[in-house]
Amino acid sequence: MAPNPKVVAAYRAMANLGIHESKVKPVLKKLLKLYDKNWELIEEENYRALADAIFEEEENPVPEQEQEKKNKRVDEAELDDEVQDQPLRPKKRLRLRGPEFQSSNNQISCGPSSAAFPLKTPKLEDDTVPGNGSILHAQSAAALSDGNGMIEAHQVHSQDDIIDKGKKPVSPQVTPRGRRSTSDGVPPAVLPKEPAVEPLSTLSPRSKMAHPLVWIKPKDEPIDDARDNEAPISMILPEPSSGKDSSMMNGAAGQQDCDDTVASHCLNDEVAGEDNLRSSNEDAPSTVEIGSSPVQEEGSAKITPNISMPKESESHDALVAGGNEDLVTPCISNGSANVNSHSSLPNTEIPVSLPCSCGLDDTSPVPQEVGNNDCLASDDGRELVDPISNNSHSLVTVPKNQLTTNAILTVHDVNDISKGEEKVKISWVNNITDDFPPSFHYIPRNLVFQNAYVSISLSRIGNEDCCSTCIGNCVLSSESCSCANKTGGGFAYTAQGLLKEEFLDECIVISCNPKNCFYCEDCPVERSKNDDCSEPCKGHLRRKFIKECWSKCGCGKKCGNRVVQRGITCNLQVFLTSEGKGWGLRTLEDLPKGAFVCEFVGEILTVKELHERSLKYPKNRKYTYPILLDADWESGGVGDKEALCLYAASYGNAARFINHRCLDANLIEIPVEIEGPDHHYYHLALFTSREIAAQEELTWDYGINFDDHDQPVELFGCKCGSKFCRNMKRSSIFSLPGSNKYTSSAAEIRKIVGCKMI
């Protein structure tokens, strides 16, 4: 009989490696048996499997009888262990790296990634040959490696081996994001990028061989171990000792309803969210993710301790602009999420800071920069997740029927509602109820929603608009720089970074004096209403601007004329007010007069966009208050794209919690130019108008005219408690035509706000 050309070719290939036919023959026979005479697999990579097997045989000769016995003894658990325990065998790999053994398609990587993450050489010992074998398929390993060092080591089992042993196939259930179920008890694995491994169930028999089951050495890093039937909710624990307030330790839990679509989206998206764990969270004892797939959920969704938070971009996905009002009814009171305690929960459970959808409108548009996802609150108002009373990990059960609508995955860390976006942490506390702060996305800087024309470009900054020749700290210079001149003849700030008293007092007086109002001929606010019965302009305040130095200036970053751009530096806390104003913001430290507290940050909308939103989502008219950037409208010709306002219901910073106080508020808003020379877009900075003691609530006068019901937002019943309250007492001095917060005379203003000068 003519020799089988395939056998001859195999002998030749091995002869090239210096392996004698006599050694090839028995191993080849075994391989043919193992591969069910599939020559393709044997021929692959220039007979790599054959060569490997021969080397193995050489190194670990096992008498055939013993081998058979061993095969019988080895149960599946032992098999797993042996595979895990196999030492790495670079020696073999080195041999195979000879040029003659390089795969023609270069599937075996010898590059840095394989050096950093050496592949485990197959152990073709007696107990790993047919029936038990663990064989390294280099091509599978190559397929698994994303080139970025994702994989530390691979051990490849023949699938048949595992299934034949009667063990459940340990196919990693790879979701598009790489999530895998661990419910089968398989060691947690860190999987490479999503296309790397198909679930075995989807593979053809051929690809099962070429693409065998792969185990990846677990890393020490957090593993997303959430099961499919867990709800995708995130939570962050308070620091054990953080907060002067004991209620911070009474962590409360809230819950979003989540419809199937969104839930599964959330599920997948959350998996990759580890990088959203910000550094300050590292201080916290733990961060917990609650995973879920309500679709598959039978009775309840379990909230399991885990380690990741949704990515910012993914949280954005879950958030929809448009205010928190639509969704408030079932879930919030005074803008906060209701959470009820569940006494049956073991006290080993963790405080959960879960958002409610208050703050969000599932149908409102989102800023262009962020994705879209629909989110709703529970529509029955029942509690969904239990508040828990200490820091230990445990489970919280969420009834399945409460996971029916969209979920919001935004979470407020009790230690830092800013999620690390600010230089200082901003904690939140609720001493009164179990409520949570409303859900919103913390943004440290304004974001354009869609149409607002905000053009920031260096080319638009002329020499007169910056101090390009300055050096160091402008404020210390004896001469005013160009920026100071734009502020109005001198620096607004002292060397200590406070507002100069004269400047501040002037601002206070201006803000209270109706004489400083101007009236537009063609008011963008009225124009935005686009109806036949537009009213005349109701008046806007002329204001004093601050011009800060910026990138095109020659001074350094520490220049004293750069205050607002440095962001929040004082110690603030969000808290639930006791007067029924909802949440408020307070200082935890004494603040001097003229100190910068924070900027009012939100979505930059055109006034028209705001009006459209308020028509489309009428319930949004509650709970939020848009701020017109109208200080420069007097210059006239303000186009629709330039008539801007800030809206912080869904995207905002700590300032969104600052409540209104009529007239004698302790903060004052001052327009600040930073990046650009024009005043149609500016930053609205809040400074202390007097000294403020630690624990005092921060307030500012929104400038509301409580008699004007034609506003884009619903008026609230003012509970500011000021004796000058415009809502409670309508004294004649506070109801001047066109006025919002103005009083009648400079003398009165001086008395009220304690200014030294007028």
Ligand SMILES: C[S@@+](CC[C@H](N)C(=O)[O-])C[C@H]1O[C@@H](n2cnc3c(N)ncnc32)[C@H](O)[C@@H]1O
């Ligand atoms: C910018 S938010 C302030 C934070 C808000 N309290 C919360 O819980 O989210 C403005 C809203 O707070 C409430 N608010 C602010 N000042 C108030 C006051 N003086 N009296 C009653 N409610 C007030 C109103 O509902 C208003 O629409």
